[in-house]
Amino acid sequence: MNAKVSISERAGASFPVRRMNFNFDAVPEYWMNGNAGLTHFMTALSALFPAGEKFFIDSVRAVRYHPMLKDNADLQKEISAFIGQEAMHTHEHVGFNASAQKFGHDVDTLDCYTDTVIQTTRKFMAKLAKPIGITQKMVDLTATTALEHFTATIASQLLTNSHIQELMTDDTMKTMWLWHAIEENEHKAVAYDVFEGVFGKGLKAYALRTSSLVISMLTLFFVQNYFLWRLLKQDKQLNLENLRMIYRYAYSPSKGIITGMGKEMLFYFKPNFHPNDFDTTTLLNTWKAKLGF
Known part of the structure; x- marks a missing residue:
């Protein structure tokens, strides 16, 4: 593994910060x-992470001492470990994005675009939600909860889809994505538990989280595909052969990483949904052993 690893247990959290x-x-x-x-x-996916994961950290940190959360010692430990893992993801994706930039692929601009989209969307949604008593902090937390479900689901695909793993022929990049996938599954319930602690499980909470998922996924789909188109065009690689490869990798019915996410993504619409309904303990233990964690 082309990385030095140190582990912090984060004072009793159920998962470590590597x-x-x-x-x-x-x-x-x-x-x-x-x-x-x-x-x-x-790379288009990675360009979303530095600004996106900073948004996740800020959103959870902003409400961690809410009256319904501040005395929950176990959840506070989980929040601290969640912030630690997400900060490390940001750090490593910044490193990879810089390595893509050196080949002339303008990931720096895409990172700036990501932040612009996040800030514009969150402020617009807060204006829409203000008449029903939803604050900016609550808009941010709800979006984070939805996007964390997306990251946990795509992470499950990376850990279970052998076709995708075989295509990752560079050991450093394969290890980075699998490490990231492990940790997204380790902390997949934290933002949701924070959201549920603040909003509860009623109809209003259900409407907020499900509508936020729809808005977040539509935004993510268009932004990531714009990033992909821009990278291909700038690299003079926008051709039918590459588009066919992308289709098979992402959207083919049998092996596509995006189509493979469908069932788990739709479970978010169940009224009694919780991220831990998908038990990935055995899967994570297998991969942690393979990567030497």
């Missing part, structure tokens, strides 16, 4: 099986 230090210097330009289209698909 301090990674990946070296991206030897990562090739097209690290996904030598294919530009697949590599740019993952």
Whole structure:
């Protein structure tokens, strides 16, 4: 594994914070099986993470001492570990994005675009929700809860879809994405538990979280695909062959990473949904052993 790892147990949380230090210097330009289209698909996804995960941290941190949460010692430990893991994800994706930038792929601009989209959308949604008593903090938390479900679900695909794993032919990048996937599943319930602690389980909470998922997924779909189109076009790789590869990788019925997420994503609409309904304990233990965690 091309990374130094140290682990902090974060004072009793149910999952640790692993301090990674990946070296991206030897990562090739097209690290996904030598294919530009697949590599740019993952780079377009990675471009969402630095600003996105900072948003997650800020959203949870802003409400962690809410009257309904402040005396919950166990949840406070989980929140601290959640913040630690997300901060490390941001750090490593910044490192990878910089390695893509050195090949002339303008990920820095995409990172700025991500922040602009987040800030514009959150402020617009807060204006819409203000008449029904929803604050900016609550809008941010609800969006974070929805997006955390997305990240946990795509992480499950990375850990279970052998076709995707085989295409990750660079060891550094494969390890980085699998480490990230493990941790997204380890902390997948934290933002949801914070949301439920503040809002409860009533009809208003259900309407908020499900509508937020729809809005978040539509926004994410258009932004990530715009990023992908921009990277392909700038690299002069916008052609039918690359588009066919991307389709098979992301959207084919049998092996696609996005289509494979469908069932788990839809479970979010169950009235009694909880992220831990999908038990990934055995899966995570298997991968932690493989990666030496």
